[in-house]
Amino acid sequence: VVVAIGESLEEREGGKTNEVNERQLAPVLKSIKVEEWSKIVIAYEPVWAIGTGKVATPDQAEETQAAIRAYIAKAVSDEVAEKVRIQYGGSVTPENCAELISKPNIDGFLVGGASLKASFMDIILKSIPPTPLKKPTFVSVKTLNPGSRGVNFMVKCTKAAAPAEGTEGVFEAQVGDDTGVVTVSFRDKELCSVCTEGASIRIQNASVKMVKGYVRLSVDKWAAFKAADSPLDFEVKAKNDMSTTEYELVAS
Incomplete structure (x- = not known):
């Protein structure tokens, strides 16, 4: 359910924006049960900005929607106010949506006439926050097994790359x-x-490939194999060679 509220230009210029929004929200808040709030979206859509080409500045929209959230916290609860989605509507365009959505109290947009235009897709794409990159988790070589997939290592090269015996175009x-x-x-x-x-090397998203029953760490086109940012400071344990242990294929 979308609950749309907003003031007229006269009310904004008269400094009554928050008063009007609270008056419009009050009877609605009383009728919503606690368990129903997950299905509710509040849309702040100033009447003077609907289809006029006029738009509240990002700071104006943020200030108003912060006040709406504060009112919900007072009238309902802090928990509901924190979780409820409060959208902005009113002449949203591909040019202004990125700055609007960057504000902490603007949780999306209620788009009217612009949704009928091809540029609506630009609004959607620019409104999607970038996915934060996850830091890779690096594991130790001794954890390798025939089922290892998508693993990351920080290693030193102990034997330089050379063509693999009995193969064509493969290096080991x-x-x-x-x-x-x-x-x-x-x-x-x-x-x-x-x-x-x-050489100190960073390997990411590599997987084990079994060759005649022995472990090989395969670096394909989906994996990263690059020089480490700085020299690695450890002594390689050469005696524990994970590629000399023979595994037997057991039929299930």
């Missing part, structure tokens, strides 16, 4: 950390210049 190198070493394989010849003996 040995990398490791302070828990063990593993043979890494790839097809991109340019990675050979990264994987020189002693």
Whole structure:
């Protein structure tokens, strides 16, 4: 359910915006049960901005919608006020939507005539907040097993990249950390210049590929294989070679 409220130009110029919005909201708030608030959207749509090309400035909209949220907190509860979506409506365009949506109390838009135009898609795309990037989680070489997928490592190269024996276009190198070493394989010849003996390397989104029962860390086109930002300070545990353990395929 969308509850639309808003003042006229005369009321805004008379400094009555908050008074008008509260008067319009009051009877509605009394009729909404606590469990129904998850289905409610409040839309602040100033009458003077509907289809006129006029629009509240981002600061004006933010100030008004913050006041609406504060009123809901007083009239209902802090919890409801915090969770309820309060949208802005009134001549929203691709040019002003990004700045409007950046305000903390503007949770989206109620779009009227602009929704019939091709540029409406621009409003949608510009209103989607960027997805925050997750920091990768790096694991140790000794945790590798035949089922390892999408794993990340910080390693040193202990054996430089060279063509893999008995293959065409495949290169292998040995990398490791302070828990063990593993043979890494790839097809991109340019990675050979990264994987020189002693080099510090960051590997992301790699997966294990079994070759004749032995573990190989596969770096395909979806994986990252780059020089580390700074030299790694650890001694590689070369005695624990994860690629020398033979695994037997067991039929299920």
